[in-house]
Amino acid sequence: IVKEEDQKPSFDFKSYMVQKATTANQALESAVSFRSPIKTQEAMRYSLLAGGKRIRPVLCLAACELFGGQESTAIPAACAVEMIHTMSLIHDDLLAWTTNIVVEENQLTTVFGEEIAVLAGDALLALAFEHIAVSTLGVTPSRIVRAVGEIAKAIGTEGLVAGQVVDITSEGLTDVGLDHLEFIHLHKTAALLEASVVMGAILRGACDDDVERLRKFARCIGLLFQVVDDILDVTKYSKELGKTAGKDLMADKATYPKLIGIEKSWEFADKLKTDAVDLLQGFDPAKAAPLIALANYIAYRQN
Numbered sequence: 001i002v003k004e005e006d007q008k009p010s011f012d013f014k015s016y017m018v019q020k021a022t023t024a025n026q027a028l029e030s031a032v033s034f035r036s037p038i039k040t041q042e043a044m045r046y047s048l049l050a051g052g053k054r055i056r057p058v059l060c061l062a063a064c065e066l067f068g069g070q071e072s073t074a075i076p077a078a079c080a081v082e083m084i085h086t087m088s089l090i091h092d093d094l095l096a097w098t099t100n101i102v103v104e105e106n107q108l109t110t111v112f113g114e115e116i117a118v119l120a121g122d123a124l125l126a127l128a129f130e131h132i133a134v135s136t137l138g139v140t141p142s143r144i145v146r147a148v149g150e151i152a153k154a155i156g157t158e159g160l161v162a163g164q165v166v167d168i169t170s171e172g173l174t175d176v177g178l179d180h181l182e183f184i185h186l187h188k189t190a191a192l193l194e195a196s197v198v199m200g201a202i203l204r205g206a207c208d209d210d211v212e213r214l215r216k217f218a219r220c221i222g223l224l225f226q227v228v229d230d231i232l233d234v235t236k237y238s239k240e241l242g243k244t245a246g247k248d249l250m251a252d253k254a255t256y257p258k259l260i261g262i263e264k265s266w267e268f269a270d271k272l273k274t275d276a277v278d279l280l281q282g283f284d285p286a287k288a289a290p291l292i293a294l295a296n297y298i299a300y301r302q303n
């Protein structure tokens, strides 16, 4: 796809990402301090502070700032989405572990064992809710309750769990169509991006119309994230002639390139990115610049 000059040249996306990710990392570090029982705390810190692009917290902060909010308003919610993201990766890895799929040496389950990994995931899930409820300051209780409702919906049977269930029960099926694939991605990936963005907006007091506009934006970039991921998988795979065990096991998995081909997958990605950017028209361009740049980043990233 042809890279468009959606970003204002004055906006330095790289510095923005570094600054917001640093804020998120510092807040996460102090949210999961050392305390007893030390084993679970260590495991939580090991997985939460291991790195990662921090896209979800940055989206949450950027959405809050779109409406003139401060970082401090949305930082507990931003940490909470990263805690949920991390716990979902832990539980996803556990599934691979229990089904004997080759796992990485530094994975939580390998380092701490299965029982501690389950508990660390559970504790992160609980901490996410505690953190939004207790640490969000200067925001009305009704906004906090709405934000909590959004994140809860993104996790359960209308969100991540639904996506994961449909994904695992589709493995090996030969008749997985586009609607089915879209359902999986909208729930497994887009739901948490949606909660991140929408919580940032709600906590700052955005009106319902704006919240719904941002919800659509987030769904576009969530799906975009996964379409690009599918394309990158294929392009990386064709470069790696050695083919790893993980990729071989994914051979049966439905992906956009498999269902519609690489070219149409790029066209779809391009449309999703354009739709996402269009949804931000009408907002203050300077304040919308970070979210537009994030959409571009998701579309053009290399990993």
Ligand code: GRG
Residues within 6 Å of the ligand: 051, 052, 053, 054, 055, 084, 087, 088, 089, 091, 092, 125, 155, 160, 161, 164, 188, 189
């Ligand atoms: C949350 C209760 C609860 C259950 C979880 C296991 C499960 C149910 C869902 C699986 C969700 C899953 C693993 C989705 C994939 C999400 C995804 C796109 C991961 C990659 O995100 P990046 O690239 O990762 O943002 P980094 O490493 O940068 O943080």
